[in-house]
Amino acid sequence: MNRALLLLSTAMLAGCSMAPKDVRPAAPVPPSWPTGDSYLRESEAGLPALNWRDVFRDARLQTLIAQALANNRDLRVAAANIAAARAQYQIQRGAQLPQVDANLGITERRGNGTNIGNGAIPGNGNTGGNTGGNVSGGGNVGGGLRTNYSTQLGITGFELDLFGRLASLTRAQQNSYFATEAGARATRLTLVGDIATAWLTYASDASLLEVAQQTAKSAEDSVRLTRARLEGGIAPRTDLRQAEQTLATAQNDVARQTAALAQDVNALRLLAGSEIDPALLPASIEQAAPSVAAVPAGLDSSILLRRPDVVQAEYQLRAANAQIGAARAALFPRISLTTVLGFASTALSSLFDGDAFTWQAGGNAAYSIFRGGAARANVRLTEAQQQAAVASYERAIQTAFRDVANALATRGTIDAQLRATQLQADAAADSYKLATARYRGGIDTFLQSLDAQRSLYTAQRQLVTVQLTAATNRVNLYRSLGGDSQLEATVQGPQAARGAGTPANPGG
Template sequence: MSRRTIMIALLLPLGACSMVPAYVRPAPPIPTTLPTTREEAALPSLNYRDIFRDERLQKVIEQALANNRDLRVAAANIAAARAQYRIVAAAELPSVGGSITATESDSGTGRTNVGGSPVSGGARTNYAINATVSAFEIDLFGRVRALSEAQQDRYFATEAGAHAIRLTLIGDIATSWLKYAADNSLLQIAQDTADNAMRSVALTKARLDGGIAPRTDLAQAQTVLATAQSDLAVQQTALAQDSNALTLLVGARFDPALLPESIAIAGPTVAELPAGLDSGILLRRPDVVQAEYQLRAANAQVGAARAALFPRLSLTTVAGLASNGLSRLFTANAFNYSAAPSISYPIFSGGVGKAAVRQARAQFDAAVATYEKTIQTAFREVADALARRATIGAQASAQMQLVAASSDNFRLSDARYRGGIDSFLQSLDAQRSLYSARRSLVATQLTSATNLVTLYRTLGGDALIETDAKGPVPVGAPSENPATSE
């Protein structure tokens, strides 16, 4: 073995050297517990079926997970990121090529020597089989490895992002489904009001014809009827738009029988989530995990930039067999080998290398800030949802009492008007108050139900994942992995 070959063999183990800074997860810039007055509880392993208990909603979600185009885009992005990682990681291994050649040459048949005697010659064929390693970089300072790590973390970030998209999709479907329920309730209220208004128009017209009611009563009754009919048309439009929104989220047409009839029935099917949770749970939200993988990628990129300041050693080798006869091609004498190591070092580049290191460090600092802001945003989202949860129950109870009182008031006012005791204006005011109270109750019931959806989404639901060096790891109950496997 030649001295040069021995030197190259001794240099190969140095590829384990790394210039990547040791990664330390930044401390979360939030309180250790979420704001609540309840005792702390551990978040159970949740599946969306545990929270959204109506089987109709579950079926809509199942269809969406199979057909939604955003999930398909996310799966394609994961596949692309995985392929890009493998392209970058391939630089850590030598690229080996092979060739088989047959070369014919003519030594000059028909030539004669000085004495006039013919010179022996003719066509000759040379055969060669070669394997070539072209410009393989021996990763002395870990530059190639750092680039591979950075790309791997970007791939993992894409995978975590797919978990976030899935979680958001489930929340959006639940919210849209509940909104349809609320609009269906508002449609029924508008229909009830229109029916009452039609009866009022008939009554006031009869009283006007009998000479016991002024024409203004009929005009006011007709105004209420026109308003109710207008609201009826608005709610019919809203229902159609809600159905269209759900169809887009699902990614395919679904059975209308899966739609809810009212918010009063659909709202209570959404289960409560535990409060008093450790804020550390937010570190397992998929968007936070995605931001951390992007931070890890930026950290590895710093190592790649630092390693680029040092010399690069590359090696080109050719080994093969060559002979002018096939019978001798596979003999020991036919073997040939050559190695051409080269070292490159930027003597003058105008400070590009150091500037690249500063740029990588600045991008790392930006990634740290992005990671911390993502955690802070997650904390605020949960805190806001918990704050609303603390008061929505009292608001709903008061609203129900208001509806009951308004209903009694309208019933009594209508009876007194029919009995000729009160004017139509008092009955009309009572009817408007009841209409407003019923609509407000629907809005409150919708807020209460969608608040639970928000808590499911902001706490991570069944999309909680851990940051691991081998990729995102689901926490708790198994969750449908949005990544596609090969």
């Protein structure tokens, strides 16, 4: 009865924890997105589940993203980091369980011819408090060989976790593991956004190359016409030189944009982690931009709690909280138990018989009387680290809120900017057409035609830039919101380690 009560009290003490209760700080951001002249009004609704296939609808871009998710080297590094963090968690968890060792030994000894009668030669050793056995025998050794067999099964290094020190360390390592997994999901989210941005950049550079080529062709016609007018005595040499300047500028842009396209392919190849099919590349920004859809409306700011970097910061906060419990428990004594069961005999056939069996059990309690205040200082250290983790968690939420707010600010005005730029480009094209006709009719000077051509070239390039900005804004909004359901579904690591009762979604 007394033994049962002792075991029950020991089990109850082993389940206690000195870690403070996990309390998530209130989100230091407004409950809804900003609204006003530069923001689109967003209705508040439940948290949606984003899906990159719903945002990036072009089949070619989807193929590139899937290729990158399978082959990107940064993701492979992240996967290795997850495996390492999982192993560290398992190592720490193993410290809570008894260590069981077994060994089998054989020893031969040559006698010196002494008659030892029927007495016993006891043998009892202790190596690290874990080994031992009795050696028995009798008779006249007579200078012959004496063989001793032994086997042992021992429980070593088992610490009674009365104050939850090992449990707190395990919980801290588990949350560090979850934080590593969340960081890997952030890498995936970034990769998807980078692939989409690089694909759109290629489309933009392809459009800029086409504009430069068209301008160069138009400039060649102007040079040819101006040279003919100069030779006919109608136009001055200055007109020819100005036309040649415009041609040289366009040719320079053609060469620069050609190099930019090659660099864009190199960037996509690096992100994808392998060679890419040229058929997956877009022909122009006009073709690529509409394929990037806007994220669904009706999002409130609590969706940011699903962002991978915010989830990572929360797990790091939980790990710091558990470290406080471990530091507090370290102020109390550590109690360790050892036991060993063994058999020893001079005859292999009688190894497991009768008196060959031996056993040994022991306990140890250790407590540091004086460490110069180091233990209490360690508690203060972990408390300070926990406060830093709280601030980091709040900063992660504030940063996420700022990213989304900036993306929404651009989204609220980019359509008006795009319409204005399109009107400007259309007007510049018509102006250039009229100026060229008036110059050829001898009504206007060549300078007016040349200015109209330059204005058209600038307007066309600006239109491409704004189209790229509008498309990448939708990519940035997707990336800022985070919480892609498909990216979360690809991560299975934490499910195997959530036996300690950690919720699957800390930010939900």
